[in-house]
Amino acid sequence: MHESRRAQMETQPASQPAASNRAASQIDFEKAGGVVPVVTQDYQSGRLLMVAYMNREAFEETVKTGHACYFSRSRNRLWRKGEESGNYQTVHEIRIDCDNDTILLSVEQHGDRAACHEGFESCFFRIFRDGAWHTVDTRRVDPAKYGPGYGHQTQPARPSDPVKPAKTAH
Secondary structure (H helix, E strand, C coil), rough: CCCHHHHHCCCCCCHHHHHHHHHHCCCCHHHHHCCCCEEEEECCCCCCCEEEEEEEHHHHHHHHHHCCCCCCCCEEEEECCCCCCCEEEEEEEEEECCHHHEEEEEEEEECCCCCCCCCCCCCCEEEECCEEEEEEECCCCCCHHCCCCCCCCCCCCECCCCCCCCCCCC
């Protein structure tokens, strides 16, 4: 990670570790094998930005730093949002659902303001309409800007992707 990005990400005051530990102990990380889903939304507009996962360590780091930290299941490691791209998220509010197994983060998206690794504000930039997926948002940034190997395997944003009808059993 670039040092300037790390400095940006570490500007939030740290919370009490005991408070973080108490809060984490109330989350049911074991229900889904050590991780819980995290729904992330823009704190001003309420727009859904992304869905990811946290383990206990990611949750505690998020509380401590005030910046979103997730757990990457594909890489099997902490994923500090923005560590490669500068598109970090300042956390404004953390909520938990009634079953204590899903987290809602309200965040301010920084950098190029792209939460999605494909360069869109939101990971939910496609809509299913008339039997096909259609891209309905404008890409904010070309993810190639962040270098080779950034994010997941990125596929080009297409105006529409035909969807094959499901086979029905007779």
